[in-house]
Amino acid sequence: MSLHKPYLDIPGTTIFDAEQSRKGFHLNQFCMSLMKAENRERFKANQRAYLDEWPMSEDQKQAVLTADLNRAIALGGNIYFLAKLGATHGKSFQQMAGSMTGMTEIEYRDMMIAGGRSAKGNRVIGESGDAQVNRQPQGHGTGKLLD
Amino acid sequence: MAKITASVYTSHVPAIGVALDLKKDHEPYWQPVFKGYEKSKQWMKDNKPDVIFLVYNDHATAFSLEMIPTFAIGCAESFTPADEGYGARPVPVVQGHPELAAHIAQSVIQQDFDLTIVNKMDVDHGLTVPLSLMCGDVKEWPCPVIPFAVNVVQYPVPSGQRCFNLGKALRKAIESFDKDLNVQIWGTGGMSHQLQGARAGLINLDWDKAFVERMVKNPAELATLPHIDYVREAGSEGIELVMWLIARGAMADVSDDLAKIGKAPKEIHRFHHVPASNTSVGHLILENQN
Numbered sequence: 333m334s335l336h337k338p339y340l341d342i343p344g345t346t347i348f349d350a351e352q353s354r355k356g357f358h359l360n361q362f363c364m365s366l367m368k369a370e371n372r373e374r375f376k377a378n379q380r381a382y383l384d385e386w387p388m389s390e391d392q393k394q395a396v397l398t399a400d401l402n403r404a405i406a407l408g409g410n411i412y413f414l415a416k417l418g419a420t421h422g423k424s425f426q427q428m429a430g431s432m433t434g435m436t437e438i439e440y441r442d443m444m445i446a447g448g449r450s451a452k453g454n455r456v457i458g459e460s461g462d463a464q465v466n467r468q469p470q471g472h473g474t475g476k477l478l479d
Numbered sequence: 480m481a482k483i484t485a486s487v488y489t490s491h492v493p494a495i496g497v498a499l500d501l502k503k504d505h506e507p508y509w510q511p512v513f514k515g516y517e518k519s520k521q522w523m524k525d526n527k528p529d530v531i532f533l534v535y536n537d538h539a540t541a542f543s544l545e546m547i548p549t550f551a552i553g554c555a556e557s558f559t560p561a562d563e564g565y566g567a568r569p570v571p572v573v574q575g576h577p578e579l580a581a582h583i584a585q586s587v588i589q590q591d592f593d594l595t596i597v598n599k600m601d602v603d604h605g606l607t608v609p610l611s612l613m614c615g616d617v618k619e620w621p622c623p624v625i626p627f628a629v630n631v632v633q634y635p636v637p638s639g640q641r642c643f644n645l646g647k648a649l650r651k652a653i654e655s656f657d658k659d660l661n662v663q664i665w666g667t668g669g670m671s672h673q674l675q676g677a678r679a680g681l682i683n684l685d686w687d688k689a690f691v692e693r694m695v696k697n698p699a700e701l702a703t704l705p706h707i708d709y710v711r712e713a714g715s716e717g718i719e720l721v722m723w724l725i726a727r728g729a730m731a732d733v734s735d736d737l738a739k740i741g742k743a744p745k746e747i748h749r750f751h752h753v754p755a756s757n758t759s760v761g762h763l764i765l766e767n768q769n
Contacts, residue, residue: 411674429674
């Protein structure tokens with residue numbers, strides 16, 4: 333019998349469950365290492381060399397090197413771990429979240445000031461909201477945290 | 480005998496901490512947020528507790544993927560603000576209350592909740608931002624704090640019902656402590672927000688307002704809300720709101736023992752604001768009535 337996962341029908345959302353956690357263990361633990369200032373410096377000085385110290389997949393390393401948070405999450409990353417990577421690049425949570433929508437920083441900030449994204453049309457896959465797969469990207473951003 | 484005098488509920492958005500630390504709190508973007516806590520800061524001064532039991536979640540700070548306790552009680556003498564990647568917040572070290580914390584751990588575990596006892600940990604914005612919002616920029620926090628960390632990072636997180644029942648057990652534990660202490664219990668996190676994927680930025684203010692109304696009037700019914708409703712309606716990180724039910728379950732009008740059901744709490748303050756960074760801010764103060 334497989335586990336019941338009632339959350340798989342929500343658009344644009346990856347729930348960090350035990351399966352994702354297993355896939356992303358080394359990626360997330362790499363992110364944890366960035367909570368130490370000396371590790372942040374060492375990572376920034378040579379990202380590739382630092383990543384090669386971790387038993388991560390090449391896909392995971394590429395997601396980190398290109399600062400593609402959607403990709404990192406698909407590969408088992410969790411936003412609270414990836415936030416350490418964002419912080420190392422000097423980015424805020426708003427910049428991190430916004431990068432995943434395909435909006436520019438200003439487009440995303442303006443959406444939040446206007447009251448945020450509506451749940452309408454975004455509750456279930458197949459509705460017509462702006463988080464649905466057929467409406468990506470949502471703006472003029474690169475989809476990456478870094479330009 | 481120790482008693483719970485009040486419960487406080489608030490979002491714990493990290494950007495609020497950044498705004499305070501960088502003295503941006505008077506900027507037009509942030510001013511409405513902090514204005515909503517002015518009454519709360521005065522109330523804290525007028526109703527200073529002896530101990531705060533602070534329910535929050537660790538955001539992959541003290542607990543990496545090496546260990547993920549569902550409920551963890553901080554029993555240490557002190558807790559240092561963590562470096563979450565930006566450097567540590569310049570806020571006071573949090574003094575614990577090891578004696579009450581150990582008492583609560585023993586009592587609650589004997590009531591069949593399997594707490595993890597933590598004797599050393601750093602605390603992140605989940606704990607320090609609520610303290611900043613309620614106490615302002617201070618040299619030291621007004622009283623000892625018992626950190627109580629709930630896993631809401633890796634699914635499955637505890638259900639609302641489990642959290643509500645835990646609140647009841649915490650009340651029994653606190654009321655069985657011999658010393659006369661005035662204890663506040665805080666539930667933090669939420670409200671609607673999503674920090675990931677194409678759905679990032681989700682806000683559902685109507686849902687948030689209804690949640691607070693049910694939290695005040697009918698928490699037992701609110702406790703039955705399944706996880707999926709939080710995620711679908713309030714975003715993947717909106718699930719943090721189950722933590723509010725721990726604080727609410729510890730109030731005097733909630734008990735499985737009919738003889739222990741007291742008066743409904745008095746609502747002191749309620750506040751909503753959108754947005755703070757990615758998040759809908761919600762805040763509530765409830766006082767127990769004698």
